[in-house]
Amino acid sequence: MSATSKTASSHLPDIVGAEHVSTDPAELGACAVDGKLPSVTVCPGSTEEVIEVVKYAAAEKLALIASGARTKLGIGSPPARFDVALDMTRLNRIIAYDPGDLTLSVETGTPLRKVAEALAQHRQFLPLAVPYFDRATVGGTIASGVDTPLRQFYGTARDYVLGMEFVLGEGVRSKSGGNVVKNVTGYDLHKLMIGSLGTLGVMTRVNFKTFPMPVASRGFVATFESLDRAIEMRNRVAQSPLTPMTFDLLSPRAVDLFSTPGAERLAGSAMPAGVLSPGLWALTIGYSGKENVLSRYEAELRRMAAESAAGNVTVLGDRPRAAAFAFKREFIPIALDSSPATTIVKISVLSARLKDALSAAIKAAEANQLPWAVMARSLGVIYFALLPTEHTQASHRQVVGATNQILDASASLGANVTIPWCPSEWKSAIKIWGPERHDLAQMQKVKKVFDPLGIFSPGRFIGGI
């Protein structure tokens, strides 16, 4: 037993109760981040307990990583240090939900599934349809900053998080924002927490704006022989008055992945028959409204598909649409599951350059003999999965080669490139945060104010923050 775990295991039980502290190797192993094990796991039951644990960690200079369902801890650089795993899953209460105001306040360890069930009773929802949806918690979702197909219409968390409570690096409770839909009181510090990988504070509570469920939704899928044709249709829709809820492009291999048993398991449903055609690109569009609006969408989309020389066109009713949607939502887990060394490159680019960015990435993958699959959001966010068939030195070299090539090409396209997922042991050779950023110095200033002792997730964020 290390010195850390000795002191920790004598103090932490006083704070959270002995049954909520563990140094059991299996527990520690389950909390590993990029292969690094903590010395102790602790599971606080309240914000007050979080404060005490953080105070203790600060006093002992222990590095702390908070987590929920641990589905997205693979994002980011390997931690420089890791002593205390802070398991937030006991903070799982819905604090306040007012359907009439469409506002919600929840503890961060609350599973998204539980939130969705509470909101569904009032025909409302949160547009956080993120990967690993069935297990993910509110806190992990916000801290990892992952997006969802629904961003096409609803935006990302920064557009509907109203306020937050969090614990700072010296154990001080703080908050920003509020629980009303419009508010400019004080700095929007909660926006900094979104996507910060837990490097600024431990979030304990998040306030959201909720949304009414659409009365009815449909899915539209058009298949294409070529990327060019698919992009042509994408442009037609983007220039039309239509405002779809989701709008994503899938590559032929992404389509193939969706028909595997692994994909069905991860999506929790079966892909409706005949929707996707093997070997073809697919443009998938979700839209909502009353009957007359749905008919208008269908008519216009059919026309645009014909003009773009689409192959197969399918319109999905409410239920099959929901089933197909789950595959889009779970694209990343499906891709991760399909190769022993999946590496996901996220390329954000101005939407008019989608095709150029995609072509450059495809070229890079093929030059390095790597299978690849794509899900690209029409707004200009590409998830490009490199899918080596083996996890070997050779595939490592191929992936490093391909990612470097993508980074080079993206610089001239003004794209943001990060590599959110790849095998832990490859991270030292891959520029997972992309090129060095000119605003890094400003980020370091922020970090120092929130976490002056550097105890939160040290080294996991951009530029070694």
Added chain:
Amino acid sequence: MEPRLLQDLKKLIGSDAVLHEPEDLILYEYDGSVEVARPNCVVFPRTKEHIVGLVEIANRYKTPIVGRGAGTGLSGGALARRGGILTIFSKMNRILEVDIENRRAIVQPGVVNADLSAAVAHTGLHFAPDPSSQKACTIGGNVSENSGGPHTLAYGVTTNHVLELEMVLPTGELIRIGSSALDSPGYDLPGLFVGSEGTLGLLTEITVKLTRLPESVKTLLAIFDTLDDTTETVVDITARGITPAACEMLDGYTLRAVEAYVHAGFPIDSAAVLLIDVDGVREGVESQAEEVAEICRAHHAREVRLAKDSRERDLLWKGRKNAFGAVGRLSTTYYVQDGVIPRTKLPATLRRITEISERYGFPIGNIFHAGDGNLHPLILFDARDENQLKRVIAAADEIIQFCIEMGGSITGEHGVGMEKDRLMPLLFSEADLDLMRGVRDAFNPIGLLNPEKIFPNKKGCGEIHIRPLPVAGASVA
């Protein structure tokens, strides 16, 4: 004012771009609020190099520097509270780039909000944040204040439309944060800087999203005989999951003032009206307009009018956007609040405001963004009467106190500035405020940039300064 400082300023940007005579400065001691603070000099930079130079001079002489757009702000955010150099962006008003295909524009901070929308209107795009002062206010000011407007109910406030910022930090560094492409890696720095009320940096370039204009818009005017029916209607629209593009309420008092001034066609004998826009694809708009009209009727609307054409619609909106100016014709002074409440609390809050109005004997006009619970009660008083001045603050404080009790906030879109800093402890603990001050000090270490704003002085409460507002041109909100 130190002669050498003045010399340095004139050398940097030319003597015609520097004002320092008292009769010139007096024009810049106001904004759209009731606050007053006189700068030592006013400068009109034309380039980002000028901004860098101005910040260097401010540092050399340890004198405060404050940025200002059109001065339409409603919380004293762009006033030189501690004197110093007031930096006006009106000459940095070029639209630098418009990218129609990607729906982006890069603008200098002095570009007038409505000018950007006008410049891209032929492409079917617009800049969505639409404060009522949009014909005057600048995008730099919108970014600093995180401005809203009637249509932010559906389209979001300024922060939802800003992607990248270039600015000069109070240390003199020229920096860029965020990116034109989505999902700039790292912390969401634009999220922090938008709405920081000019306390973190002086903007030099702003990249914004442009939004497609809807295919179809319908404007409804629902007329009510009681305030309760009006507010219950808003609650019901929200609860049924309908998000109109805008949902504004004007009470009878305001209506009569507006009608006398703008002749927009508002019914002067009603208790209140709702002005509601629904937009989107044609088919959806028609059924949504019907649905909204039905809800209004269910809550005893005396009449629901549908604007026949764009001319009628523009006239109704002109009435709304000029409402503050109209009320200004009735009283030498008014005090406008910007409280926010959860929307279900609208009826109770309006009842309380009426009660406060009666108890204090001040007429209060209510005109506000009902759809998102953002109130703008206008309290009419005579500022020449010292006693009234004290009592109007007490009345306003009671309203704000009630908003907070309802779970609301002290400002929805006007900002804290120097007007509401003393109210911040009602919402935030000392630890919360210390963190925000820490963030400010990290970027603005010696407090030269826009000092004494947002955060209350740590030693006790500051006092509120009120002076009469000039009546003309108070077209704000």
